[in-house]
Every structure is written in C-alpha cells, then in structure tokens.
Amino acid sequence: MSGRVVFRSVWLPWLLVAPQLAITAVFFLWPAGEAILQSTQLPDPFGLSTQYVGWENFDYLFGDRYYRASFLTTAIFSLSVTALSMGVSLLLAVLADGVIRGSGVYRTLLIWPYAVAPAISGVMWLFIFQPSIGLFPYWLKAIGYNWNHVLNSGEAMSLVVIASAWKQVSYNFLFFLAGLQAIPRSLIEAAAIDGASPWHRFRTIILPLLSPTTFFLLVINVVYAFFETFGVIHTITAGGPGQSTMIMVYKVYADGFIGQDLGSSAAQSVILMLIVGVLTIVQFRFIERRVHY
Amino acid sequence: MRFRTSLTVAAIATALSAPVTTTAQAAEIEFWHAMGNRLNELLDEQVEQFNNFQDEHTVVATNKGNYSETLNAGIAAFRAGEQPTILQVFEVGTATMMNATGAIKPVYELMEETGADFDPSIYLEAVAGYYTTTDGEMLSLPYNSSTPVLYINNDALAEAGIDADTPTTWSDVDAILTALQESGHECPLTTAWQSWVHLENFSAYHNVPFATEANGFGSVSTELVFNGEAQIRHIDTMGQWAADGKFIYSGRRNEGGSRFHSGECALFTESSAGYAGAKANAEFDFSIAPLPYYDDIEGAPQNTIIGGASLWVMQGKSDEEYAAAAAFLNFLSTENIQAAWHQNTGYLPITMAAADLTRREGFYDANPGTDIAISQMTGSAPTENSKGLRLGNFDQIRGIIDEELEAVWAGDKTAEEALGSATERGNELLRRFERTAGN
Structure with missing residues (x-):
C-alpha cells in the first residue's frame, strides 16, 4: 500500500499501544490465566488448601446432564435475546428516523433504559409479572390465562428474555439510528423515483447499507446475552423453575459465589470463554463476508 | 470496668x-x-x-x-x-x-x-x-x-364455613383444603422454604433420617437418604394437592408470605420468625398451629429442627x-x-x-401461639434424626431440592423420581465437599 505510514523508531509504536496492552493484560490475560489455573484445582472455600485435580472439574461438568442441558438453554436464551432486542430496536430506529417533530424527545426516551442496571430491570419486570400482585398476570387472568412463571418454564424463559432484551434495545437503537442517518438520502430518493415500494427500499437498500452496524450489534448482543445477563436471571428466576433458565453464566455465579465451589466455577468460566471465542471467530469469518462496508 | x-x-x-x-x-x-x-x-x-x-x-x-x-x-x-x-x-x-x-x-x-x-x-x-x-x-x-409452624387465616376458614378444630395431622389439613377449595378459595395452602419445612423438618419430625451418619453429625462421608417412604408419601401428597389446586407454589424463599398476609392464601407453612411480619401485616384473625404430621407414621411427632x-x-x-x-x-x-x-x-x-x-412476664398468654415453636422443638429429646443437619455444600443441595420439587409441583416428575434424583445429585456434591473438608 502506498499511503502506509511507517514508524522510524522501534519502541514508539509499542509505547503507543502500551496502555491498551496493559489494560488487556490486567483485565483479561491475568484473570483468564487465574481461571485456567483454578479450573484444574479443587480448593476449599477459605483457600486453606488446594488440590491439583487435572481435568477432573471438566469431567465432572460434562458428566452432569444438567450442565449439558444448560448449553441448549443458553443457546435458546442468547438467540432469543439477540433476535428480540435487535428486531425491536431496528423497528424503533426506522420509526424514529421518520419522525420529524419532537424527534429529540423520542430518541432520549428510548435511550433511557440503557442506564438501568440489569438487577434493577430484573426487579422491575418481576414486579410487573409477579403472579400474585403483578399487573400483567392480573390482566391475563381477566382474559382467562393463568400466568405463573414460578412453575411454568416457558413463561419463565419468556420473562427473562424480555427483561434482558429490553435493556439492550436502547443501546441497539442508538447504533441503528446512527446507521440509518448515515445512509445517503439520495440513494433512497432515487429508488423511490424508480418506483420501489418502502418495503423494497428497506430490504434492498437500507438493510444492506446497515449491515456493518447490524454485524457489530450482533457480536455485542451475543456477548451481552452470554455474560451480562446474570443479574436479570438472579433477581427474576434464580435459574428456575427446575433448571429451565439456568444459563451458563448464571451457573458460574451460583456455583462459585453461592456454592463456594471455585474449582467447578473456574472450569465453567473457561468453557464459557472458549465458546464466546469460537462464536466471535465464526462471526468474523463467515458472517462478516456478507457485510458491505 | x-x-x-x-x-x-x-x-x-x-x-x-x-x-x-x-x-x-x-x-x-x-x-x-x-x-x-x-x-x-x-x-x-x-x-x-x-x-x-x-x-x-x-x-x-x-x-x-x-x-x-x-x-x-x-x-x-x-x-x-x-x-x-x-x-x-x-x-x-x-x-x-x-x-x-x-x-x-x-x-x-x-x-x-x-x-x-x-x-x-x-x-x-x-x-x-x-x-x-x-x-x-x-x-x-x-x-x-426458628422452626416451622402452620399459620391459619381464621377469617378465611370461617368464610368458607369450616368449623374444624386446629389441624394436627396432614389428613386434617387435607380436609380443610378440600373444604376451602369447594367453597371457591383460590389458594388454600402455600409454603415458604419448601426444602426446610417439607423435607428437612419433615424428616426430623417423623424421626426418619435425612442423611446417613446421623444427618452428617457423625462424619463428612454422609449420604443423603431423604427419598425414604415417609418423605415420598408427603411430597406425593403435596404434588397431588398442587395438581388439584389446593397447594399453590409461590417460590423458593418466603414469597408465600405476602400471599398469606394479603389474605390470598389461607394456610401457610413458614418459620416461627414469620410471626412479626404476619402480626404487622395481616388484617384478619390468624392463629399459629404446630406443624402437622402423619399420625400413622411411628415416632411422629418427634421434634422439629x-x-x-x-x-x-x-x-x-x-x-x-x-x-x-x-x-x-x-x-x-x-x-x-x-x-x-x-x-x-x-x-x-x-x-x-x-x-x-x-x-x-406473661408474653405467651398475651400472644397465643408464640410458645408453640419452643414446645414443638423441645417436646421430646432429640434423636439422631432430629438433632439437626450438617451437610457440606448444603446451599447448593437445597437448590437441587428446590429444582426437583418444582418438577413435582409442575407435574413433570413423580415424588419418587424427583427425590431419587435429588439425593443422587446431592450426593455428588457431598463427595466433592468431603475431599476439601477438614483443613
């Protein structure tokens, strides 16, 4: 490439990236290394003694059919959260993009939920859907439906998906809206003059031009659904009923911080880290090819 | 000084x-x-x-x-x-x-x-x-x-036209639940802390072991055995009540409390320490009864834990x-x-x-029912089965029991299947604990 800038000095580029490298080392490499080390150990809660057990924590996990089932639960949960939050936010962004008067108010209000902590959003949704005092079950009862997410696993899953997706809608909305506004008007107008219907314009012009944003959000949302949703699960269902909402990251928390089983918890973190790593590689390798920058 | x-x-x-x-x-x-x-x-x-x-x-x-x-x-x-x-x-x-x-x-x-x-x-x-x-x-x-007792909403029973003595056995309770339901009551019974009340205390109260090695007091090589005949019978009965709408499951902790306080649920098994909350919040006449038992099980009532x-x-x-x-x-x-x-x-x-x-000081006379917890606990000298429980990873084991019981209340598993699976899964955790214990 002709326009390439080359540093004359050897150490300057290293110095410039050093802060980022330091952050990565302290907040990722070090804890990840600790996790890998701990995943081969069986410590007691107080850290008074530690036994090296090799692969045993992993054997124990994969021998547990409830742990194997949590892979499927996690997949259903993550896909649902990602699809719901991205779908809704894209719809809202398209609508907000078309608003002419008072658009600032709409946009501000739609961004608000992002400032709410997951645990608080969990409590709020729990309050709305609480089987005996919640508003929503009360309405459902009026039309003859008995809502009880405490025992009904499908309802429990829907509730945690809605609560988790709701929070992320704001974030996605922000990016979708920015993406939409970056699309040149002239392209859309030209298509309109050529007689393309609004849906046709959306599908063949807007959506492809929005694909970098969509791809970016896909990665972000999958990571969010995998890692940041345990507050919601903790406050609403604690993994129940049965283990129907026991997603992997919540199990890491429950086994490690409630059960004090740090060896198993560390092994689960390592597995989770591998899964997210693989997913991100897959996304970049296969999905990014279809993204038009 | x-x-x-x-x-x-x-x-x-x-x-x-x-x-x-x-x-x-x-x-x-x-x-x-x-x-x-x-x-x-x-x-x-x-x-x-x-x-x-x-x-x-x-x-x-x-x-x-x-x-x-x-x-x-x-x-x-x-x-x-x-x-x-x-x-x-x-x-x-x-x-x-x-x-x-x-x-x-x-x-x-x-x-x-x-x-x-x-x-x-x-x-x-x-x-x-x-x-x-x-x-x-x-x-x-x-x-x-604290120890679990039975809270009864007397007004709800009166409204349903039930004129029964204070229930002492689970079959007395069954009769009351049936009568409540027939009168159109939507939540005859709910509970707090299901594992603690309906398995841990149930076992002690009926003098059957919850775990081997004197419920874990003897050694860390203890194994769970709460899938015995007596426990299966009780969970099966409760599962049947859940299917019939006589027992309404509220959650793993004490979520049932607000349902009892609001008058939604008529009978409520909860810790004796729930008394303060009930007294402060209930706008109806309620009384406290000892935890019910099965009178045809030998050794019951022993003492609760x-x-x-x-x-x-x-x-x-x-x-x-x-x-x-x-x-x-x-x-x-x-x-x-x-x-x-x-x-x-x-x-x-x-x-x-x-x-x-x-x-x-006359407190028990002024607040009838508040001495039930003590008499229920100290009624008979504790046996190996009723001294308490000493199990490693017990918080997680309770989680497992909660999951399995939920499967019974939802009608997905029989009592025998659920308790069998709970002991099996719990025992794995006990074995893990055994290896790290004693440091």
Missing part, C-alpha cells in the same frame, strides 16, 4: 465478671451480619447496649446483605486477611464453617482461652445442639433460630479482640437480651432462662 446505670446491669455484670481480671486493652471488633430491616434495628440496639454497658470493648456491626452474601463476604475477607472477628453464618453454612478448622475459632475454645464464664448447659439443647459437636463442644453461638443463623468467631485475631468477642457473646446470652429478642422477633430464645422469663 465501669458500668452505666441500667435495668439489666445485674445480668450483664454476671456475664462480664470473668474477663475483668485480664488487663486487656480496649478492643474494637467487627461483627458482620445478614439481618435486614426491623431485625437490623433490633441487632443494632443490642450492639449499642453492649457498647454502652462497658467501656472496654466496642463492637461495630455491619450488614453484608443476605445470608449467602454475608458468608461470601466473610470468606473473601478471610482470603484477603481482612476477616471480621464475628461472622453470622446461616445454619446451611455450618458444615462449611466447622470443617474450615484453620479459619474459625470454636466458641468453647474462645471461652477457655479468654477465661470467660461459660456454661454450655444453660443453652437449649434443641437449639445449641445444631452447632455443637458430638462431643458436646460448642462451635458457634446460636443467634437467631431449627433454621436461622449462628455467630462464628474467626481465626487470626489478637487476645484483646477475642476477649471482646467472648464478652459480647456472653452478653447476647443473658436472659434479658434473649427474652427481648425472642419476644420482638419470634426467634427462639437460646437459653432456658430466657424462655422462663418470657413466660413469667
């Missing part, structure tokens, strides 16, 4: 007379606990009284969240060398604590080393036994202990700090402090003297 004037000076003086001889420096000790709301206020009052009554020691109490969070905070702090002197740990964490011999200072040892006055025989055996070794050595001081928490003293503190801890624990055991705590909260008194004082 200088005392300020107070009504309880005499009691305190007895408790604190022993360590006076030591030339201890003034020590300030940390006390981490999990008491929230009203209980937190009452605890703060106790601490304030202690700090005012003597000038030598100061206790600083800090709330660290719920029970699991408090235990976690204590463990994390110990790992960092920043542990509090006294840590409140719920009964479920007992095995975890007592097996961490390098992290705790057993109460009997603390009392010996500090030369404090300590007579283990003043404590109620049914309460202190939970935290005492089979050799009679007290490891932690019981703080807040406790839930709640005890105070553990941590390792790695100075002599002065231990002297302060010993003084504080003795202070908490005095009759007036205990009687007030018992009457204000519905928790059991930890000494016989406090129970007697409460009776003399």
Whole structure:
C-alpha cells in the first residue's frame, strides 16, 4: 500500500499501544490465566488448601446432564435475546428516523433504559409479572390465562428474555439510528423515483447499507446475552423453575459465589470463554463476508 | 470496668465478671451480619447496649446483605486477611464453617482461652445442639433460630364455613383444603422454604433420617437418604394437592408470605420468625398451629429442627479482640437480651432462662401461639434424626431440592423420581465437599 505510514523508531509504536496492552493484560490475560489455573484445582472455600485435580472439574461438568442441558438453554436464551432486542430496536430506529417533530424527545426516551442496571430491570419486570400482585398476570387472568412463571418454564424463559432484551434495545437503537442517518438520502430518493415500494427500499437498500452496524450489534448482543445477563436471571428466576433458565453464566455465579465451589466455577468460566471465542471467530469469518462496508 | 446505670446491669455484670481480671486493652471488633430491616434495628440496639454497658470493648456491626452474601463476604475477607472477628453464618453454612478448622475459632475454645464464664448447659439443647459437636463442644453461638409452624387465616376458614378444630395431622389439613377449595378459595395452602419445612423438618419430625451418619453429625462421608417412604408419601401428597389446586407454589424463599398476609392464601407453612411480619401485616384473625404430621407414621411427632443463623468467631485475631468477642457473646446470652429478642422477633430464645422469663412476664398468654415453636422443638429429646443437619455444600443441595420439587409441583416428575434424583445429585456434591473438608 502506498499511503502506509511507517514508524522510524522501534519502541514508539509499542509505547503507543502500551496502555491498551496493559489494560488487556490486567483485565483479561491475568484473570483468564487465574481461571485456567483454578479450573484444574479443587480448593476449599477459605483457600486453606488446594488440590491439583487435572481435568477432573471438566469431567465432572460434562458428566452432569444438567450442565449439558444448560448449553441448549443458553443457546435458546442468547438467540432469543439477540433476535428480540435487535428486531425491536431496528423497528424503533426506522420509526424514529421518520419522525420529524419532537424527534429529540423520542430518541432520549428510548435511550433511557440503557442506564438501568440489569438487577434493577430484573426487579422491575418481576414486579410487573409477579403472579400474585403483578399487573400483567392480573390482566391475563381477566382474559382467562393463568400466568405463573414460578412453575411454568416457558413463561419463565419468556420473562427473562424480555427483561434482558429490553435493556439492550436502547443501546441497539442508538447504533441503528446512527446507521440509518448515515445512509445517503439520495440513494433512497432515487429508488423511490424508480418506483420501489418502502418495503423494497428497506430490504434492498437500507438493510444492506446497515449491515456493518447490524454485524457489530450482533457480536455485542451475543456477548451481552452470554455474560451480562446474570443479574436479570438472579433477581427474576434464580435459574428456575427446575433448571429451565439456568444459563451458563448464571451457573458460574451460583456455583462459585453461592456454592463456594471455585474449582467447578473456574472450569465453567473457561468453557464459557472458549465458546464466546469460537462464536466471535465464526462471526468474523463467515458472517462478516456478507457485510458491505 | 465501669458500668452505666441500667435495668439489666445485674445480668450483664454476671456475664462480664470473668474477663475483668485480664488487663486487656480496649478492643474494637467487627461483627458482620445478614439481618435486614426491623431485625437490623433490633441487632443494632443490642450492639449499642453492649457498647454502652462497658467501656472496654466496642463492637461495630455491619450488614453484608443476605445470608449467602454475608458468608461470601466473610470468606473473601478471610482470603484477603481482612476477616471480621464475628461472622453470622446461616445454619446451611455450618458444615462449611466447622470443617474450615484453620479459619474459625470454636466458641468453647474462645471461652477457655479468654477465661470467660461459660456454661454450655444453660443453652437449649434443641437449639445449641445444631452447632455443637458430638462431643458436646460448642462451635458457634446460636443467634437467631426458628422452626416451622402452620399459620391459619381464621377469617378465611370461617368464610368458607369450616368449623374444624386446629389441624394436627396432614389428613386434617387435607380436609380443610378440600373444604376451602369447594367453597371457591383460590389458594388454600402455600409454603415458604419448601426444602426446610417439607423435607428437612419433615424428616426430623417423623424421626426418619435425612442423611446417613446421623444427618452428617457423625462424619463428612454422609449420604443423603431423604427419598425414604415417609418423605415420598408427603411430597406425593403435596404434588397431588398442587395438581388439584389446593397447594399453590409461590417460590423458593418466603414469597408465600405476602400471599398469606394479603389474605390470598389461607394456610401457610413458614418459620416461627414469620410471626412479626404476619402480626404487622395481616388484617384478619390468624392463629399459629404446630406443624402437622402423619399420625400413622411411628415416632411422629418427634421434634422439629431449627433454621436461622449462628455467630462464628474467626481465626487470626489478637487476645484483646477475642476477649471482646467472648464478652459480647456472653452478653447476647443473658436472659434479658434473649427474652427481648425472642419476644420482638419470634426467634427462639437460646437459653432456658430466657424462655422462663418470657413466660413469667406473661408474653405467651398475651400472644397465643408464640410458645408453640419452643414446645414443638423441645417436646421430646432429640434423636439422631432430629438433632439437626450438617451437610457440606448444603446451599447448593437445597437448590437441587428446590429444582426437583418444582418438577413435582409442575407435574413433570413423580415424588419418587424427583427425590431419587435429588439425593443422587446431592450426593455428588457431598463427595466433592468431603475431599476439601477438614483443613
């Protein structure tokens, strides 16, 4: 490439990236290394003694059919959260993009939920859907439906998906809206003059031009659904009923911080880290090819 | 040591007379606990009284969240060398604590080393036994202990036209539930803490083992055996009630409380410590009955066991700090402090003297039903099956039991399948615990 800038000095580029490298080392490499080390150990809660057990924590996990089932639960949960939050936010962004008067108010209000902590959003949704005092079950009862997410696993899953997706809608909305506004008007107008219907314009012009944003959000949302949703699960269902909402990251928390089983918890973190790593590689390798920058 | 004037000076003086001889420096000790709301206020009052009554020691109490969070905070702090002197740990964490011999200072040892006055025989055996070794050595001081009882909304029964005696057996309960349902009642029965009430206490009350090795008191090689005939029968009955709409499941903790308080549910099995909440919130006439049992099971009713928490003293503190801890624990055991705590909260008194004082003051006559918990616990001498439970990873095992019971209430599993699976899964956790125990 002709326009390439080359540093004359050897150490300057290293110095410039050093802060980022330091952050990565302290907040990722070090804890990840600790996790890998701990995943081969069986410590007691107080850290008074530690036994090296090799692969045993992993054997124990994969021998547990409830742990194997949590892979499927996690997949259903993550896909649902990602699809719901991205779908809704894209719809809202398209609508907000078309608003002419008072658009600032709409946009501000739609961004608000992002400032709410997951645990608080969990409590709020729990309050709305609480089987005996919640508003929503009360309405459902009026039309003859008995809502009880405490025992009904499908309802429990829907509730945690809605609560988790709701929070992320704001974030996605922000990016979708920015993406939409970056699309040149002239392209859309030209298509309109050529007689393309609004849906046709959306599908063949807007959506492809929005694909970098969509791809970016896909990665972000999958990571969010995998890692940041345990507050919601903790406050609403604690993994129940049965283990129907026991997603992997919540199990890491429950086994490690409630059960004090740090060896198993560390092994689960390592597995989770591998899964997210693989997913991100897959996304970049296969999905990014279809993204038009 | 200088005392300020107070009504309880005499009691305190007895408790604190022993360590006076030591030339201890003034020590300030940390006390981490999990008491929230009203209980937190009452605890703060106790601490304030202690700090005012003597000038030598100061206790600083800090709330660290719920029970699991408090235990976690204590463990994390110990790992960092920043542990509090006294840590409140719920009964479920007992095995975890007592097996961490390098992290705790057993109460009997603390009392010996500090030369404090300590007579283990003043404590109620049914309460202190939970935290005492089979050799009679007290490891932690019981703080807040309760036992499950049955709460009955009398107005709801009257409305349904039920004129029954107080139920004593589960078949009496069945008759009431059926009558309630026939009159159109939508929530005849709900429960709090399902594993604690309907499996752990159920087993003790019917004198059947919950786990081998004397429910884990004997050794860490204990195995769960709560899938016996009696337990299956009860869970099966409750599963049938759930299918019929007579038992409504509210959640794993005490979510059922608000449903009982609001009048939505008529019968409610919950801790005796739920009394304060029920009294404050229920706008109807309610009464407390002993936990029902099956009268055709031999040995029932035995005695029920406790839930709640005890105070553990941590390792790695100075002599002065231990002297302060010993003084504080003795202070908490005095009759007036205990009687007030018992009457204000519905928790059991930890000494016989406090129970007697409460009776003399006429509290039980003025508040019928509040003595049921004590009589239910102390009715018969505890057996191997009814002394308590001492299981490692017990918090997780309870989680497993919750999951399996939910499958029964939802109609996905039979009682036998669910309890079989729960013991099997729980036993794996016990084996993991066994390997890390005793350090």
